[in-house]
Amino acid sequence: MTELKQLTPHAAIPREQATRTRRQRHLLRTFLPELVSLERTLAEAPEQVRTQVVDRIDVGPQTLPIYRVDLGTDAPDAPAVVLVGGVHGLERIGSQVVMAWMRNLMARLSWDDSLVRLLERVHITLLPILNPGGMYLNQRSNPNGVDLMRNSPITAQDRSAFLLGGQKLSPRLPWYIGEPSTAMEPENRALENVISGLLPGRPFSVALDCHSGFGWQDQIWFPYAYRRRPMRKIASVMALKLIWEQAWPDHDYRFEPQSRHYLTHGDLWDYFYKQINRDNTGTFLPLTLEMGSWRWVRKRPRQLFRLDGLFNPLVPHRHRRVLRSHLAFMDFLVEAAASHRNWLPEGAEESMLREAAIMHWYRDSR
Structure with a gap:
């Protein structure tokens, strides 16, 4: 393969x-043990699982593949769920969480009739390791020194955080956005090809991009990162949040727009959200899972002296806990996508939820 x-x-x-x-x-x-593990899993995958290489990244003597994995119906009008990991090479736990959920699905395909029926109504696409070169080199950026989450053609509408919001100075510094006059990096172009070929025309789609390294709590971020005003589909985000909290009231996620923390240039999911929803009658909701790695550091302060310790749980029992703790939310996204007609707001309900979302998340910026 x-x-x-x-x-x-x-x-x-x-x-x-x-x-x-x-x-x-x-x-x-x-x-890059994550790639070895992924290939072993795909080599043993059931026949319902389709695999392809969407691009290959050169890193010295290595040519590293970007894998795409598909499950579920191929009907072009079915709802879709996209899961992405490994955008930042240092945040290995993001790829590991995606692969843990993928292995869970594959193991259930042989006996779980409810899952088989569910996959007849929804399409799932996974890109577990989007930045294999950065992960191989143990760096946040890709091999060209570009931060993939600062690389899309979008400029912050207000003052962004110094360096953190994206910088043009040098690829030797973190959060480098790349050369503005050139196309996006090959990893992002590969993801764009997947998104643009998969999502347009669908009534509902949702993406979850798995990261780590910010805060004491696991957070679900949604657009925008380039401005503080709400997205047009904000009522749908509020509706998704409400049905999740009704079904799992004891969850540990904090739902917020990324702009509540800082503004950035070139946010990848801002770009895809605008591209897909611009000409599409359906709804596309891109979400980012930001796992709170500060908790892992607080419980084991010596992780501060290891670069990977800032972004990943290094103690085995904490690592296992993280791998299993997000499975329920990923399952929920698939169920919510398949049943989107039952909760996606319309008409007066959409207006009410939009106003509630603005009061909940944006009242300080009005």
Whole structure:
């Protein structure tokens, strides 16, 4: 399926090439175990699971694939759910959470009749490791030094946070937005091709992009990040929040627009939201799961001395807890997408929920 599986047996190739092949395998196992785990999972996937490589990223001697995984109906008018992980290479836990949920689905396909029936009504697309080069290099940015979440052609409408909101100074500094006169980075173009080919024309779609590294609490962020005024579909976000809280009242998520914390240039999901909803009669809601890594650091302060410790749970029992703690929300998104006609607001209800959302999230910025 990828370079790992296409390698010729060592006996059939020159000794120098065989040595290089073994070295590449060792490097992947050492620096990118998530990709090795993903490929093993896909190699054993049921026949209902469709897999393709949407792009390949060169990192030194390595050529690393960006995998796309699809499940569910291929009907073009069915609702869709998109899950993305690994946008920032340091935040490995995002990819691991997506893959944990994917393995859960695959394991249930052979016996869970309710899941099989659900997948007849909804389409699921996963990109577990969008930035394999950055993850291999153990850095936030992609191999070109560009922060993929600051790389879309959108400019903040007000003062953004210094450096954090995106900077043009140098790829050697974090949060580099890339060269404004060039196209988006190849990882983002690959994601854009997936989004633009999958979502237009659907009555409802939702995306969840899994990150870590901000705050004491797990948060669900939604657009906008480039302005403080509410998005046009804000009533739908409020409706989604309400049905989640009614079904899971003891949840630990905090729903907020990202602009409540800081403004950024080039937010990827702001860009996709505007692109898809501009000419689409349906509804597309992009969400970001921001796992609160400060809690992991507080419980184990010596993680401060490790770069990966700032963004990932390093203690095994905490790691396992994180992997299982988000499965319910991901399952909920699939169920909500399949049943969107039962809760998506219209008419007077939409106006009421929009006003409630503005009072709840934006009254300080009116």
